[in-house]
Amino acid sequence: MTIKSMNINETMKHPKEIAFTILMVSWVMLFAALFLAYALLRFKESQWPPMGFEEVSLYWPIISTVLVVISSYTLYLFSKNYKSNVSKSKKYLYSTILLGIGFLVSQKMLWNEMNSTGLDVGSGTFASIIQAFSWIHAAHIFMGIIALCWLLSFKTKANDTNFNFRVIHVSKFWHFLDIVWLLMFVTMFLI
Amino acid sequence: MTYAHGKHAAPTTFLSKYVFSYDHKVIGKQFLWYGIFFLGIGGMMALLIRWTLAFPGEAFPVLGNLLFPHTNGIVPPDTYSMLFTLHGTIMIFFAITPILIGAFGNYCIPLMIGARDMAFPIFNMLSFHIAVLSGALLLGSLFTPLGGAAGGWTSYPTLSTLVGSPGAGQTLWCLSIFVLGVSSTMGAVNYITTVICFRAPGMGYFDMPLTIWGLWLTAILNAIFLPVLGAGVILLTFDRVFGTTFFLAGAAATSGSGDPILFQHVFWIFGHPEVYILILPAWGMVSDFLSFFARKPAFGAKATALSMTTITILSTLVYGHHMFTTQMSPLLTQTFMTLTMTISIPSAILFANWLGTLYKGSIRFHSPMLFSMGVVFVFGLGGLTGLYLGTVSTDLYLHDTYFVVGHFHYTMAASVLLGGYAGTYFWFPKMFGRMMDEKLAKIHFWITMVGLNGVFMGMMVVGFAGMHRRLYNPFVYEFLEKLIPMNKFITYSALLMGVGQLPFVWNFVYSLYKGKKAPANPWEVGTLEWTIPSPPIHYNFEEIPTVKCGPHEFGNPKLDNGRDFQYQTEELAK
């Protein structure tokens, strides 16, 4: 079942690009709804963190941020190089995957630390929001890592159109998750 | 407009043909069976609910002792809550959605736009299988120790938190809805892409049948708003399973405090678009059928398509009208009221176009037409009652009464059900190559129509008289005692409506095997699906057709081919 273009002169986007754009809209709405929930709960309180709660230490969140930002950069380098330079791009892809795993570990450390300082999920909305949102985000990072592994066959497929789409889409997804984390970092830990 | 699938060989084994098929026509039929199955279950639940309201404290006849042995056949109160919860959930998410969107969407989109399949056939198959998983989760929830979810189809906290529903049923409900959301989003991505990329050469957006417009807009709303519901039920699940406190407040939350109203916001941001998600396919189909059977071009077809689009956009801005009684600030209630009223403008254009299509037509009263005209009637009533609910001052009184129940059954249940039947009678010959019996279809129509109006009009009357929804026995309140006879009337009407579905079931099953062989174009219409044999060959179109005119070219005096219509593949007669 191959998809053929009926009219090669037309500059229409490929169905896969259109479909992925729509999927991204869905994901944006998912996280937008979470941020809306956060905003409503936060503005209900007279101060944030609510009375009796301490700010979360920035140690692990900053590490997570650094890891995820670098991973986006290495993935970008991979997508630039995989067609021309196999050995270099291999390094970039593996580093992205490792950085992704590192991100998950740093998140786990964050949750552990929160749990040990009395900010477990049952302690109220402040901890609920940070923990639950980072779980949902981490679950997506996990899917992202699987998707990255799906790119490992790039050596033989560098010139395959379908594979090129795969690289573009996995990258978009990964950068999107990076941006979501940055928003979470700023709104939950910094301000 | 520029892409097409290649021809591919038909599958040969039973599994690849009927279970794991990629073929949009098979997937459409799978969704049809799935939806009809749940329609039956939801219908039975409705009868149990109605029995309880008409004969409170009396044993349900025949099956009662089997279902509720501990109470001598009387529906117990907790079961009653479960019944109305699952009735709503099943009808909305597991009957209407699969039939209107899953079945007709899958079956009609490629055929009507001249494509060989959906854009992503495997994705499409997965969408169905995930829907089956979701249905299994929901049905499974009935067998947990404390029974299924009982917090209403809207599952507001605190009813739906551990405080209101301790059992696993509500958690499974959340998961089931989440999984269904994944399935529908996948379907939606597929539909939208297919319509954008796979229209036959020459088919502009306004050359698409309005059915496709409806399905396409529905898919767009689905892709945007289902994730919002997804977020809501994930948070609710977290509250239930991991002890977060998003929706718990006051004494229910050990410390800190969430907000039950937050869930209502999230739910209705999704929920109001959802009601249009359900009605848009039916609107599209009705807009086409009225033209097909009045034998004249759809009046203002372009305006109809654009009003549907406008309604789609506006429907995202009005959700607050479900929450007027939540102590919203008056500034907000009035804003939402005004926005709600704004929807009347495109709705009125749409409705006027329907009447314009009928005006001076040479109407053929075949069954799809009868059902379509039924939709015009019941949707008119439903839409008008919406205005009273959209007005803050009247809604404060009417909110959460049976008037609301009557309103949404007219707009949603009645309109969509009749629209679904219209589509079934219309495309049955295409799907199975046989005709359904017209006489039985007409009997089905009239009994359904009488029963349905008895039920839903009755609901509005008792609602106006002050009867609240979701009460196990409203008649413990003295001022409602006088409503018992009216409730009996509603229940008898519901029974009539239930009985009225038997001719349909018989007709469907009988015609499947023994129906008259369908002629090539039984309804004499020119859309692309009727240019190919019924049922169509595996990849639909031997050659991808080229479209040269719109879908509603009827009664053109310049036509000299002995027909009163022309196919979309023919040059417009000049």
Ligand code: HEM
């Ligand atoms: C024509 C314009 C419409 C207006 C102005 C309107 C207005 C409203 C309002 C204000 C309510 C809330 C009533 C309350 O809870 O107090 C409501 C409820 C509802 N409407 Fe509509 N509506 C319209 C059309 C529709 C359509 C087309 C559908 C579905 C296809 C629909 C389905 C529903 C449902 C399902 C509910 C109740 C949900 C619940 O509380 O369980 N409405 N409508």
Ligand SMILES: [Cu+2]
């Ligand atoms: Cu609404």
